[in-house]
Amino acid sequence: MSEPPKRSTIDFEPELHQALRFKAASTNRTISDLVNEAVRLTFQDDQADLATFDEREPESTMTYEELLNDLNGIL
Secondary structure, eight states: OOOOOOOOOOOOOHHHHHHHHHHHHHHTOOHHHHHHHHHHHHHHHHHHHHHHHHHHTTSOOOOHHHHHHHHHHHO
């Protein structure tokens, strides 16, 4: 059996709230559905970013000063 949804109060800027209301009405969805989807997509993006960091961890790194020194030889 799934848990019931949790309630939370969110303060939106007036323009964002109006846009959410219009989008919800035009897509026959609720504001809660739209916000839940947006948060879910944000977390998916975060997971993808973390996976990329993990994949690139073995790569060598370079400090900003090292980069400038390398560029100095080119410029």
